[in-house]
Amino acid sequence: MTDRPLTKNIDMTRAPFDIGQYRAAGGYASVEKMLKTMAPGDVLDLVKISGLKGRGGAGFPTGLKWSFVPMGESAPKTKYLVVNADEMEPGTFKDRLLMEGDPHLLLEGMMIAAYTIQASTAYIFLRGEYLQAEKLLKNAIAEAHGKGLLGKNIQGSGFDLEIILHTSAGRYICGEETALLNALEGKRANPRAKPPFPQVSGLWGKPTIVNNVETLCNLPGIVNYGIEWYKGLGLGADAGTKLCGVSGRVKNPGCWELPLGTPIRELLEDKAGGMCDGYQLRAFLPGGGSTDFLLPEHLDLTLDYDVIGKAGSRLATGTMIVLDDQTCPVGMVGNLMKFFSHESCGWCTPCRDGLPWIDEIFQRFEKGGGLESDMQVLTDHLEYLGPGRTFCALAPGAMAPLGSALRHFRDDFHDHIHGGGCPWQR
Amino acid sequence: MAKITVDGIVYEVNPQNNLLQECLSHGLDLPYFCWHPCMGSVGACRQCAVKQYRNADDKTGVVVMSCMTPASDGAIISIADAQAVKMRSNVIESLMISHPHDCPVCEEGGECHLQDMTQMSGHNYRRYDFKKVTHRNQNLGPFINHEMNRCIACYRCVRYYDDYAGGKDLAALGSHHHVYFGRHEEGTLENEFSGNLVEVCPTGVFTDKTFSEHYTRKWDLQTAPSVCTGCGAGCNTTPGERYGTLRRIVNRYHHDLNGYFLCDRGRFGYGYNSSDRRITEASLVSTHDDEKGVRKSLTTQEAQRQFDAMTAGDVVGIGSPRTSLENNLALRARVGVKNFYAGFSAEQQRCVQAVIAINREQGLHCPDIRTLEQADCVLVVNEDITNTSPRFALALRQAVRNRASQLATDARIPLWQDAAVRELAQNELSPLFILSPQGTRLDDVATDTFLGTTAQQIALLAAVANIIDASVGNAATDTHGEEGARRIASALITARHPCIVSGISAGSEALIHATANVARALRKYSVQSDAIDVCFAMPESNTMGLALLMEEGGGTLDDALQRLARGEADAAIVLENDLTLRTTPEAIDAALSRTPAVVVIDQLHNEFNARAQLLLPSTSFAEQNGTLVNYEGRAQSSHQVFQADAALRPGYEWLTPVDPLSLVLTTSETILYHSAQTLSVLSGAEKLLPPRTGIQALMKSPRQSHRYSGRTAMNANLNVHEKKQPADRESAMSFSMEGLPLQKDASLLSAAWAPAWNSNQAISKFQDEINGELKQGCKGVHLLQRTLEPHVAARVSSSADNSVVYFIDHIFGSEELSAASPAITARSVGAYLCVGEADAQRLGLQQHGRAEISSGAHTAQLPVLIRQRIAPGAIGIYCGGEINRHAFANGVSISAVAEDSNVLVRSRQMFSELVISDSQQGRG
Amino acid sequence: MNIIATSSARPVARALTVEEKHEIDHEMTLYPDKKAVGLEALKIVQKHQGWVSDESLMAVAEYLGMSAHELDGVATFFNLIFRRPVGRNVILFCDSVSCWIMGCDGIKDHISKRLGIDYGQTTADGEYTLLPVPCLGDCDRAPVMLMDGEQHRNLTPEKIDQIFSQRAKNK
């Protein structure tokens, strides 16, 4: 048993475990156990009860998601598992750590998920720029094949699985699970309408589960050590551990596996070493670029989906971006707006045409010439690009930092508008 | 039926539909862009936002897209809710940030859905003060303009062009706010239905290039409901005129036929109306010794006098399948039934007669175009419908998607969820089998295309029929044929709604019988109704009408020409007919040489009418009223759009002299009314005429919109006095803006308009529901009744037709009149010969080189196109208005012509304009 | 697929190399639908040719039995398919939020000055193209850039100088 199921094998100062080392460290035991003793329904129940929530950002209960996949005789024969490894959310660097640090753990997790939904083909949708991960995963897949852990009739269980690595070509929207499916099918990566949900009609119209890398890496532990253990890992309401990162002007930026429920302060001060000398904490985005700013007063909150939700933000990817007192909050949000504007897929109007307008306004704030009326335009867009208004969650994600910045940094905006540009640049 | 509440009012709805569609069906004004009645919803534009409440107690509600939300029973929504209104105004504001606001110079202005929606959504002040995104435009060929700066990225163009019409060369390119809709490289849009982009695009990105060349605002066009003369499908159109010339053609909704879409021949083929080949005055070849052979112009009165004088004796009258019943009836009346002859080629007449008999047979049913779309298994026999009756092809592209609809229904995905349905179905298509001598443009969606000569097709059909019902047809002679026949037969048998489509272009009666036999055999498996759908495309706009008329007496063209050649007539009147398209040069020469006087009434100069002594200019379809009968036997009225120059007259006016007693000129209406009373084939046709009672009898329908401008100034350069508007003594329409408002009476609906709806999308205001029937208006009158007992026809032997030469049709070029339109000419190619690779080798022919073909005394040199997809042994000839088909119809001998490289280059260039499909693979 | 016998002005599909075909063929075995390989095939071509020319695009489209227009719709959607020629080394410079906080703008200016190119430009010697890239997922070691398959982290002006002089020397 371990209290760091995700990172126990990871040591970035050396190469990741090969399959031999991995097995020696207890790797693939869960698969063996599962294939010998568990029916797909058993695994589904286990994951459901474990309380595992998706680590891709939305925090949707994984077992519940899986349960929508049609099973049994009447279900379509072909089903797919797809791993969302398109990590491109600004400030997010956790899936990279898992894939570069312990590629076999992901494969092991995939086997469990694929077996549960009885998918015999699984794709890893990997971000094109993750070259190191590509190399390591390719190698790991080959190794697993070599040891009979992939392919036909795995370990005599009658279960077949092929894992195929797909590398993308750089678009944030491909991380949105339905856009990802379109991309995988070789189409323009515009998202799809839901319903129908991918669990019912996904890749090539077949039932499909899309899960985040980290989500899947939780599975071997759950199968190996059970629900009690898994729940016990969390300190608060949520079960398990979470990869948490900190970037920005802190002494020791990085990514760590922490129990869910750990106070944010512990992450920022103990793990990341606190702010760099001469810098004060001004605010932080708790879970990547599409979450709302939290303030120093929130440091004692715990890393829990609900707790952070109640404070008006989201745990999302768990990778925190720190805004210090010498960095312009308007500039920071402007940077995010430029990103979201460029990464809009161009399908729906509010996002495609709204974000570039916002981006223009931020550029004007920066250069000088911003207008008081620009604030109204920004405010209008908060609702207009909000949840349900746009086709997918990209634009609402973009509105999170913007909306909270408009609340928390009014004075800074005011300074930009009335002071002829960015005070930090003047 | 379910009920929904919209802003407090309860409406009955069909829960299979979405909220937007139901709101529009109930006449509510709700803005939208990406949704289209034929293409469903994708939720991209977000313009159709409404507020939806969970139940009566829910006071907050959420904003949803009405096009993406089912109209489920009990749904409570609000269009007027402040948040929904705000959302819609935000969307339109966004859409307009990079729009050039060039309405004053934009061809779409005044009939622009974007203008309408901008008004409706309440956007009038521009807050965006940054640089607009701009694009470079592409030259998309002779039909379509491209002005990308006007784009609002609704994605309708690519959804229509690629997903609906099967186009391959228009794509969404780029991303975020730089999305671009165009080709990967500049060039002519290949798809035969590209013109619909003009109407599908809600703004002015894709506009009609032919229209731009002589542009007029929609409200300044004089219009009338018309019927397309491009082929025998009978699509409904709205031509528009200004200052005496025809300016454009747009689609006119017909529930059963063309729906919202036309083909490019129909839309862009009007240019001949003002081409320099138009006959603009009457002329007579002088017989005086001193100026023998000189053609001299005549005034209308002189011409009429000459005409009457020349045709006072024994006259032969030859009718026309490309002009109205009225014109043919007038000719028939003038010359008498026994002197009236059909203007078809002999084999064509036999074929149409065979088709009529099939159309009368109980147990068979001639599907309209909408019914074609609903077929779940289609067999196309020989006819290259994309090129002969193009609108059928667009319908079959929808038919193959019925498999997707079935899968979606099973998976409980609403059919309007366009993307989801496509995703679910992937490449699964309903079966479509094609028998053809060469690869066709529908092959990409066909289950299989069986390449074969006419004889081989007949054999395969016989084998199919035989498998279905052993009492019909013949067993296949080889195992390969057997296997193919089995696949076709089993697909047809298992289909709920099978449909067989053919035509008469092969000129083979045997093929028609063999085709009908498959349908007859199928009768015993018929599930849905007791009749099997089988239809035959007709080449010309009134082929069927003329053929029906011939049932009431009259001879064939051969009879006429033989009679003339025997010198048994004093004169011949040829009505709108280029006889070189109907028979051999020898037959024409023989006839003309013995006929003292030949009078031709026609629209365009051609080689044949150059030989007429008296040439009388006739009005075009847009300049006269007339009735055309389509392939189903559906008679439809085509209304005069504008008055032609006084020198031009409709055929019936030339032909019917003034009634000396009443002094009333015969009108098209009286001709039809009278004939409907006296000729049994036309009985019922009088229903096409406007009611003789009620308000319509008192007031006319205006051809001009209530905004028609400049009327008082139109002739000011000639005379400061406002010219009196011409009176229409013929029809229920007037050449003015006064009369019955559309909102009161839309039975003569040409250009749809409703308050706040200036674009063609106003049509929804005139439908009983979205995609439904027009609330008013006439869908035409079916002249064919199913009166013949079902029967099993004689087996057809494949040796009944052994021709290896087949004649190729092209959408751009094969129809006589449209071919003379500049835009169509730009897409046309000259005559050529087409063979397969093996045959080319055998004959020593080289790609793009020339071949000499000869048959009897006739020879011609043609560029050679070697195709991959062509039946071995088959020889295709495209006549291209250059060579006489009948001269080569009975087999040809072929030899290669030694080539210099110039010729190769020239013909390569010619073929580069040709769009054909020649891929080995069907639908992957 | 339509054949429009091409006139001389239009680009014509080039022949794919044996290697390219071989690699594309392999990809085809991994997906149930040929079309799904479009992006992979473009990446393969780009790997060999440096960028995706019209001729290459058409060749790939032909090979996959799809229209060049449709394939270009995919190619132009993605950031990392280059439809214009690029330098031998493409510098993907992260300009997203964490790198921005850590001063990537200054580093970018430094690179621009040193190489004489701005975003989207290629050095005169065809050696380098500079492109911005969204977050490279190395935020704890910001600023970062990716060049030649190698991630360069914790960038400083000095480090940049070092990297480029080293490369100049190695050439």
Ligand SMILES: Cc1cc2nc3c(=O)[nH]c(=O)nc-3n(C[C@H](O)[C@H](O)[C@H](O)COP(=O)(O)O)c2cc1C
């Ligand atoms: C614009 C956008 C980008 C996203 N990017 C990612 C991503 O890079 N990786 C990821 O796992 N999920 C991403 N997501 C979330 C996915 O849509 C999806 O919720 C997730 O992959 C589900 O996996 P999980 O249930 O395991 O969390 C993104 C969502 C949106 C709207």
Ligand code: SF4
């Ligand atoms: S919100 Fe709309 S435009 Fe933006 S990424 Fe999603 S679908 Fe595309």
Ligand code: FES
């Ligand atoms: S019409 Fe509903 S989103 Fe476009």
